[in-house]
Amino acid sequence: MVRALRGGSGSLRAARVVVWLPIGCDNPGMDDSDQGIDRAVAGADFVEWNFSIMASGSPWRIEEGMTQLLAHQGAEGFGPSLAVAAREDARVIQELGRRKTPTAMAALRAFQAMSPVDTQRELAGLHADRLVRQGVPDPSWASTIGRVRVEGCWWAHDPFDETAFVLCVFSYDGDDEHGILAMIDLAVDGGLFRELTLGMDVEVLRDVLRRADGVDGLVTEPVDPAYARRLFEDAVVTSDEVLEDRDYQPNPAPAVYRKMRALTLARARALSIAAAPPDPLPDSVDVELMKRAFLASSFGAKLPGGDATSQAVDLFVEQLTDRACCHPMRLGPRRVMAALGLPGLTRDAIGDPDVSDILLDVVQAWAAWTAAERGLSRDATERLQRACEQACARLRSTGSGGTAAHLA
Numbered sequence: 367m368v369r370a371l372r373g374g375s376g377s378l379r380a381a382r383v384v385v386w387l388p389i390g391c392d393n394p395g396m397d398d399s400d401q402g403i404d405r406a407v408a409g410a411d412f413v414e415w416n417f418s419i420m421a422s423g424s425p426w427r428i429e430e431g432m433t434q435l436l437a438h439q440g441a442e443g444f445g446p447s448l449a450v451a452a453r454e455d456a457r458v459i460q461e462l463g464r465r466k467t468p469t470a471m472a473a474l475r476a477f478q479a480m481s482p483v484d485t486q487r488e489l490a491g492l493h494a495d496r497l498v499r500q501g502v503p504d505p506s507w508a509s510t511i512g513r514v515r516v517e518g519c520w521w522a523h524d525p526f527d528e529t530a531f532v533l534c535v536f537s538y539d540g541d542d543e544h545g546i547l548a549m550i551d552l553a554v555d556g557g558l559f560r561e562l563t564l565g566m567d568v569e570v571l572r573d574v575l576r577r578a579d580g581v582d583g584l585v586t587e588p589v590d591p592a593y594a595r596r597l598f599e600d601a602v603v604t605s606d607e608v609l610e611d612r613d614y615q616p617n618p619a620p621a622v623y624r625k626m627r628a629l630t631l632a633r634a635r636a637l638s639i640a641a642a643p644p645d646p647l648p649d650s651v652d653v654e655l656m657k658r659a660f661l662a663s664s665f666g667a668k669l670p671g672g673d674a675t676s677q678a679v680d681l682f683v684e685q686l687t688d689r690a691c692c693h694p695m696r697l698g699p700r701r702v703m704a705a706l707g708l709p710g711l712t713r714d715a716i717g718d719p720d721v722s723d724i725l726l727d728v729v730q731a732w733a734a735w736t737a738a739e740r741g742l743s744r745d746a747t748e749r750l751q752r753a754c755e756q757a758c759a760r761l762r763s764t765g766s767g768g769t770a771a772h773l774a
């Protein structure tokens with residue numbers, strides 16, 4: 367869940383948030399209509415009203431309020447889709463750029479610092495710079511908002527790279543120290559937020575990581591800020607896609623993810639100039655070399671020789687890379703369970719009984735081989751083997767009627 371941990375000088379404050387479009391009203395053709403213009407004017411009025419109250423606050427207070435304004439959610443958690451919200455923000459920024467008022471200037475500087483959309487940050491900055499040239503004064507915090515100092519980054523991760531707890535701590539030169547602690551499910555695409563916490567008492571957050579060390583094989587250690595940025599940004603991309611799907615909601619999921627989204631992305635940008643590059647999936651040549659190395663290993667040598675075994679290896683690795691989007695060398699218990707739930711591995715889908723009969727032996731041998739190649743501990747290897755046995759038993763029990771397992 368998303369929550370604010372109280373302590374120190376403040377916490378995530380509640381802010382009134384306007385919903386400018388009703389849920390589901392995402393017709394881009396309405397952008398130039400009178401109704402769209404009226405909504406932009408009303409939205410800009412509301413934003414200016416908010417900044418008439420908070421514009422004299424500290425940069426941190428501005429960020430606390432702005433991240434909730436950018437959520438486009440009411441108290442009940444309802445709001446437009448992210449795509450609609452982004453279009454509304456663009457129209458509001460344009461409208462604010464027409465207003466030569468200190469509150470419009472303050473709002474534009476806040477959009478420039480906090481908007482999740484790159485082009486909108488640039489647009490807000492251009493409008494604000496033009497207003498400065500026209501004599502509208504900048505707010506006192508304009509040059510400091512978002513320019514936080516990174517006090518440290520740590521993470522706790524399991525040996526399979528399926529779960530990560532990431533903590534990054536920031537301050538304004540020692541003031542308003544705060545941390546963002548995220549639990550990220552790395553077994554779902556690029557990562558899915560399962561929990562997201564903003565805390566002002568950083569020691570409480572660090573204690574969470576200290577207590578996690580050693581639990582279920584978790585290892586707690588410092589993490590490169592550029593890598594932490596990638597984890598946060600990738601998790602936002604995946605969470606946006608998954609949480610916007612109203613027909614399918616993951617569990618657990620952050621209850622008010624939208625209200626932390628803009629702040630999380632702003633802090634991710636503060637971690638480093640650029641995110642660490644993603645780990646590439648192996649190309650076809652790499653995959654072929656992996657399969658040959660496996661079949662030549664002591665694990666592959668225990669399997670029956672012949673075309674059926676080779677075809678089963680090809681099929682399993684193909685499902686991992688093409689359907690599960692998983693690196694075939696980085697198997698973990700949840701990835702194995704999900705892969706063996708794919709419909710392409712059922713007996714009916716395979717069609718060849720010889721391949722079906724040897725497939726589960728191939729899966730267990732492949733998992734054991736990857737564990738040895740990665741140097742997993744004995745405990746981690748046993749956990750992976752148990753997961754393989756459970757997944758194989760489930761696939762046997764489903765027969766031809768297996769259904770895909772959902773990681774989220």
